[in-house]
Amino acid sequence: MRRKSRAVLRKSGLAPSGPVYGRLVDAGRSLPIPAAARVAVSTAVLRRPWKVPVRFDKLLVGAQGGWTAREFADRTGDMLWPSTPFLDGPHVGLLRLADEHADLTDEQILGSAYGRLGLRCIEAGGTYFGGADEAGVLAAARAFVARYRGEEAPGAAPRPQQSGPQDPVLVAPVRGSDRFQILDGHHRLAIAAMSGADGASVVAKWLPVTTPLQDLLLKMSWLDGTHELYQPIDAPELETGWTTVRQCTDRLAKMDAFLAERGVSGGRYLDVASCYGWFVSQLAGRGFEAEGIERDPLAVPLGKAVYGLPDGVISTGDAVEFLGGHDEGRWDVVSCFSLLHHFVLGRGSVSAEELIRLLDRATGRVLFFDTGQDNEKWFAESLRGWDPARVERFLRENTGFDEIVDLGPDEDARPPYEDNYRRHLFACVRKA
Incomplete structure (x- = not known):
């Protein structure tokens, strides 16, 4: 019963590892109660009663303009704002710029990441330390630089939204990392970092937060709430606690x-079951006109955020319908990874033979293909007989390619899946 309850919570997103959890934590921080009362409750109940040392390279940027990091990300459409390393953020960036230029111009400030941050707060419907226009952003930036340089006027009154001298730097642990x-103290931490410190003693909340990127990944249909990545994603909060199941680089x-070797250096490329869009991004970077088809619509905003994929390159829907709706040989290069065995096991809308014929029909020159095999512990019985030789024979019997080349196994058989994968990649070639 306990396990079943956990599963229900995970699927609903309400479990501590689920995508709704972080929003509930944020909602608690945003309750419409007087600021003094909220701070009193936070200090007495939600904050750890001692300071903890934190290295600057373990910090991510957070709350801005009176909004939580998630609220700011939602308002600005910047999913990766809460995934930004503090040392790469706009506050440290402005002080680096100030070190390079003794007399910063208005144009340099407004063109910096810090200037853009202030303007984004205003465009999102708020203010930036009381400023509601470019002049307000410039005033905040120049006051920050003056404070860093020790030029701030003694006894200067704090700006709106600015923490008082007795307020601690406040952080929250990021779940699963x-x-x-x-939460509060970006400017003070930036001054400390640029003054030579490698960390600071801060006050930490008891309750962890999640980032929008983590939340979106946990909603993906095939993850079922697990902390696993099926394609590489470069994000600091995913470096520990998240397993990259498929390396892809191999x-x-x-x-x-x-x-x-075959002299194919461009053309149209399609990745079938494209997941987050990593292969689409990589082939586009190699000069291909690349696109993907993926059943999960959440892959579209994810690919745009983490790989910079433009609108329209990932289509969502059923791969069988998609392939059947396009001209023969439309794509010069096609890839289809770890999809066919679902059809072999009866989970697809057509037979495995029909799927591979659709892939054959769509491919102009080269199809890269792999599928589950019987050497894998989880398929030892259900895919019995599907070894690399059987896969190659299946390809020869059900496609019209001129050449089938076994390029060898993947490198994904590593903990916790050391008894699985080692799927062979095949190149199916149609001669010009």
Whole structure:
């Protein structure tokens, strides 16, 4: 019963590891109660009663303009704001700029990440330390630089939204990682970092937060609330506590070498079951007109955020319908990874033979393909007989390619899945 209850909570997103959890924590911080009362409750109940040392390279930027990090990300459409390392953020960036230029111009400030941050707060419907226009942002920036340089006027009154001299730097742990999100104190921490310190003693909340990126990943249909990545994502809060199940770089290296050997350097590329869009991004970077088809609509905002994919390159829907709705040989290069065995197991809308024929029909020159095999512990019985030789025979019997080349196994058989994967990548070639 306990396990079942946990599963229900995870699927609903209400579990501490689920995507709704972080929003509930944020909602608690945003309750419409007087500020003094909220601070009193926070100090007495929600904050740890001691300071903790935190290295600056473990901090992520957070709350801005009176909004939580998640609220700011939602208002500005910047999902990765709460995933930004503090040392790469706008506050440290402005002080670095000030070190390079003794007399910062208005244009330099407004063109900096710090200036853009202030303007984004205003455009999102708020203010930036009381400023509601460019002049207000410039005033906040120049006061910050003056404070860093020791030029701030003694006894200067704090600006609106500015913490008092007795307020502690406040952070919250980021769930499932070794990072902390800054709740209050970006400017003080930036001055300390640029003054040579590598960390600070801060007050930490008891309750952890999650980032919008973590929340979106946990909603993806095939993850079922697990902390796993099926394609590489470079984000600090995912470095620990999240397992990259499919390395992808191993298959891409084989693809690169094979395409170079065969003189294929461009054209149209399609990734079927494109997941987050990593292969689409990589092939686009190699000069291909790349696109993908993925069943989960959440892949679209994720790919745009983490890989910078433009609108329209990832289509969402059923792969069978998508492939059947396009002209023969439309794509020069096609890839389809870890999809066919679902059809072999009867989970698809057509037979495995029909799926591979659709892939054959869509491919102009090269199809890169892999599927589940019987060497994998979880498929030892259900895919019995599906070894690399059987997969190659299946490809020869059900497609019209001129050449089938076994490029070898993947490198994904590592803990916690050391008894699985080692799926062979095949290149199916149609001669010009």
